[in-house]
Amino acid sequence: MVRYAALKGLYDLEKTIGSGGFAKVKLATHIATGEKVAIKIMDKISLGDDLPRVKLEVQALKTLLHQHICRLYQVIETDGHYFMVIEYCSGGELFDHIVEKNRLSETESRKFFRQIVSAVAYLHSLGYAHRDLKPENVLLDREENLKLIDFGLCAKPKNGIDSHLQTSCGSPTYAAPELILGKKYLGSEVDIWSMGVLLYALLCGFLPFDDNSIENLYRKILSGKYAEPSWLSTSSKRLIRAMLQIDPKKRITIQELCNHPWITAGFLNPVSFVHKTNFEKDDDVLSTMSAICGEHASDIWRKLVKSDRTDYRTATYLLLLDRKLRGLSLRISSSA
Numbered sequence: 152m153v154r155y156a157a158l159k160g161l162y163d164l165e166k167t168i169g170s171g172g173f174a175k176v177k178l179a180t181h182i183a184t185g186e187k188v189a190i191k192i193m194d195k196i197s198l199g200d201d202l203p204r205v206k207l208e209v210q211a212l213k214t215l216l217h218q219h220i221c222r223l224y225q226v227i228e229t230d231g232h233y234f235m236v237i238e239y240c241s242g243g244e245l246f247d248h249i250v251e252k253n254r255l256s257e258t259e260s261r262k263f264f265r266q267i268v269s270a271v272a273y274l275h276s277l278g279y280a281h282r283d284l285k286p287e288n289v290l291l292d293r294e295e296n297l298k299l300i301d302f303g304l305c306a307k308p309k310n311g312i313d314s315h316l317q318t319s320c321g322s323p324t325y326a327a328p329e330l331i332l333g334k335k336y337l338g339s340e341v342d343i344w345s346m347g348v349l350l351y352a353l354l355c356g357f358l359p360f361d362d363n364s365i366e367n368l369y370r371k372i373l374s375g376k377y378a379e380p381s382w383l384s385t386s387s388k389r390l391i392r393a394m395l396q397i398d399p400k401k402r403i404t405i406q407e408l409c410n411h412p413w414i415t416a417g418f419l420n421p422v423s424f425v426h427k428t429n430f431e432k433d434d435d436v437l438s439t440m441s442a443i444c445g446e447h448a449s450d451i452w453r454k455l456v457k458s459d460r461t462d463y464r465t466a467t468y469l470l471l472l473d474r475k476l477r478g479l480s481l482r483i484s485s486s487a
């Protein structure tokens with residue numbers, strides 16, 4: 152197991168739970184609290200010109216505080232690496248959840264999909280687009296609440312969410328027609344298309360557009376034609392059709408989506424993207440921390456509020472808060 156000096160005494164690295172282009176994600180333990188975290192490790196050399204993307208993602212994640220967006224606890228930068236200490240989603244990938252159940256019922260699909268819509272509506276309200284929405288980037292926490300991950304491709308266009316983007320990114324299977332045609336596109340519109348693919352996967356258990364050959368896959372996406380299995384309700388077929396519109400201008404908007412009859416069926420209210428930032432002052436957590444580091448609780452809180460919210464103190468506070476919210480003891484071991 153490779154040891155990193157920057158993590159010594161703070162985190163114990165365990166197995167690898169994900170690996171992508173220039174990053175790998177390892178399970179780890181925050182030693183002082185015993186809490187599990189995920190640590191995304193990026194090697195600066197193999198990052199190359201993608202280095203600015205890391206800063207963009209970290210900047211975005213500092214702003215994006217939402218119950219269905221995976222939480223960034225701490226960022227550690229050394230000469231050779233970036234380490235992102237991230238919320239551990241012990242429920243694993245939504246994708247595996249769908250596969251093991253073959254497909255989800257309309258009620259269960261609606262529960263998950265409302266959470267995705269809430270997170271994406273919140274993202275868009277702050278001028279961000281995810282641009283890589285796919286089942287592998289939708290995880291579940293221990294209570295089977297949904298968490299969006301991997302904002303490495305997220306964009307915040309300079310002149311707001313309604314200004315055009317050009318970079319082609321994301322995975323072709325979930326990519327909107329305008330994106331694979333290399334046209335200028337709106338991040339918000341491509342996210343709606345990808346959510347349409349996600350909803351289809353939830354309700355059907357397979358993908359609307361799939362083919363081993365990339366040309367056939369593109370042809371299918373550009374045709375906008377997909378199977379409508381017999382078990383789909385009329386309302387769900389209407390919603391999927393509204394999201395998988397080839398012409399982005401005809402595609403349903405995120406606001407219309409929050410109020411769509413299929414989304415609100417069985418619920419009292421439309422999807423709201425009001426988010427909770429769990430960064431309230433908690434005296435039990437602060438006194439636990441002050442018992443260990445000897446600083447006054449008020450000083451710890453003052454430094455926390457003033458900090459850039461991604462240092463070790465922030466990570467320890469948030470992990471202790473999470474333990475308290477789960478009714479666990481606030482034991483903390485000094486990293487002796």
Ligand SMILES: COc1cc(O)cc(Nc2ccc(C(=O)Nc3ccccc3)c(OCCC[NH3+])c2)c1
Nearest residue numbers: 168169176189221237239240241243287300301302
């Ligand atoms: C903001 O959240 C982010 C940003 C980012 O750039 C990367 C990630 N990546 C993560 C985070 C957590 C997990 C995880 O907890 N996975 C897991 C846990 C238990 C069982 C199975 C998986 C993660 O998993 C990697 C595989 C996901 N496709 C990636 C989060």
